[in-house]
Amino acid sequence: MTIKSKLYAETALIGNQWQKDITLNINSAGYIESIETGRDSQAENVDGILIPGMVNCHSHAFQRAFAGFSEYRANPSDSFWSWRDIMYRFVTNMTPNDAYVVARYLYLEMLKAGYTAVAEFHYLHHQSNGQPYDDIAEMSHQIIGAAESTGIGLTLLPVLYTYAGFGHQSPRQQQGRFIHQTEQYCTLVEKLSLLIQKNKTMKLGIAPHSLRAVSQEQLNEVIPYIRKLDPQSPIHIHIAEQQQEVNDCVAHYGQRPVEWLLNNFNPDQNWCLIHATHLNDEEIRKLSQSEAVAGICPTTEANLGDGIFPTQQFLAQGGSLSIGSDSHIAVNVADELRTLEYAQRLIKQQRSILCDDQQTSVGTYLYRHAAQNGALTINQNVGEIAVGKRADFIVLDPNHPNLYAKPVERILDAAIFACEKLPIKNVMVSGKWQVRQGHHDDENQIIDDYLAVLKKLGQ
Ligand SMILES: [Zn+2]
Known part of the structure; x- marks a missing residue:
């Protein structure tokens, strides 16, 4: 394919190796055609340290607008569930244009933080009274538009949400904007698949919201349906975020959520189990040996008091995980990765935990692991710098005081643990x-529009 541009990097993370003095040839489709040693005279100097972009495996874009609204004690037992009530109240007034403006601002923040692609777990579908818009994809168009406008890669995951709880419980009134029956949902998915095919940085998957919000019969219908459209379509599901959810699942199915999902659906590498937080030893073993990726959202899980994913055990047994910013209490790659490591250090009273004998740098190990497995969760050919991968890159600033003069193998350790956020100069998608x-x-317009919407929603 025709070479469209050439990039020269003095230092780059190519696959698992730090390499010096590299030229990347990028083709007209936006993929890496070839990699050469030395500097091509036509190449643009990236003038920094080139690493792959990070994938954000879990986002609810509209939630960015109320981050910080629920950091006070409303009652002595505040939890995920009381946070959710605040979220429901906030979401009532959001128009399609508000959703677009908020998502566009969030995706700008994500790009600046180093996320070059995002899986949008999109469940705000209908009007405030629960009636569908004339176009059932109205709210999905806002997400697609926001991604197109900012340039971030997108895997759109329209959410199937039908019940308020296990055993076909009727949805609550505040959940009206989220609710679909299976047939209507499949119509939406089909419509979106035609739209998304046209965009080379977008893919479509599905997101059955959780085992409490969809039935086994629905899963049996929608999974073959999406896989017929694309055999590698991602399937994401909230799985075991809360202990109460685990207890309710045991009461209904006689098994824990992850146990039940593994027994009934044999998830492959394009499945992402969001918040697989509460696992027993048997579930850790089985999930780590399955192909499925655990979608962990460390800052949100800490913020909501969900619990701590057993990361060390899971990785030691060969498990795969990716990171997401979920409620967007933080939009910060470094924050997610160091929270993951620090939670383990505090539990184990040890240091340098999430790495292995081949890659002893915690920063490099975690960054590469999350980027590569994140790519599986979005069904996009990204996540590392290699021939055939999409040219999604970050350029780190080598003159940032906390990176300056560091040996190359310490760069990601310093960027994640010693910098408040990744010291990013440039981002390519x-x-x-x-x-x-x-x-x-x-940027200026995106921020101005966002501030106007915040003012409106905050009133
Ligand atoms: Zn979520």
Whole structure:
């Protein structure tokens, strides 16, 4: 394929190796055509440290607008469930344009933080009274538009949400904007698949919301349906975020959520089990040996008091995980990765836990692991710098005081653990710079629009 651009990097993370003095040839489709040693005279110097972009495996974009609204004690037993009530109240007034403006701002933040693609677990579908919009994909269009406008890669996961709890419990009134029956949902999925096919940085998957919100019969219908459209379509599900959810699942199915899912659906590598937080030893063993990826959202899980995913045991047994920013209490790659490690250090009273004998740098191990497995969860050919992968890159600033003069194998350790956020200069998606010198071309307008919506929603 025709070479469209060439990039030169003095230092780059190619596959698992730090390499010096590298030229990348990027083709007209936005993928890496070849990698050469030395500097091609035509190549643009990236002027920094080139690493792959990170994948954000779990986002509810609208929730960014109320981050910080629920950090006070409303009653002595505040939990995920009381947070959810605040979220329901906030979401009532959000129009399609509000959703677009909030998502666009969030995706700008994500790009600037180093996320080059996101899986949007999209469940705000209908009008405030629960009636569908004239176009059932109205709210999905806002997400697609926000991703197109900012340039971030998107895997859209329309959510199937039917019940308020196990055993076909009727939805609550505040859940009206989220609710679909199976047939209507499949119509939405089909419509979106035609739309998304046209965009080279987008894919479609599905997200049955959780075992409490969809029935086994529904899973048996929608999974073959999406896999017929694309055999590698991602399937994401909230699985075991809360102990109460585990107890309710045992009461209904006689098994724990992860146990039941593994026994009934044999998830493959394009399944992502979001918040597989509460696992017993047998579930850790079986999940780590399955192909499925655990979607962990460390800052949200800490913020909501969910619990701590048994990361060390899971990785030691060969498990795969990716990271997401979920409720967007933080939009910060470094924060997610170090929270993951620090939770383990505090539990184990040890240091340098999430790594292995081949890769002893915690920063490099975690970054590569999350990026590569994140790519599986979005069914996009990204997650590392290699021939055939999409040109989704971050350029780190080598002159940042906390990176300066560090040996190359310590760069990601320093970027994640010693910097508040990744010290990013430039961000490329599919061969196009979307952030240069820390800024996006449309940044001022995106922020102004967002502030206006916040003012409206906050009243
Ligand atoms: Zn979620």
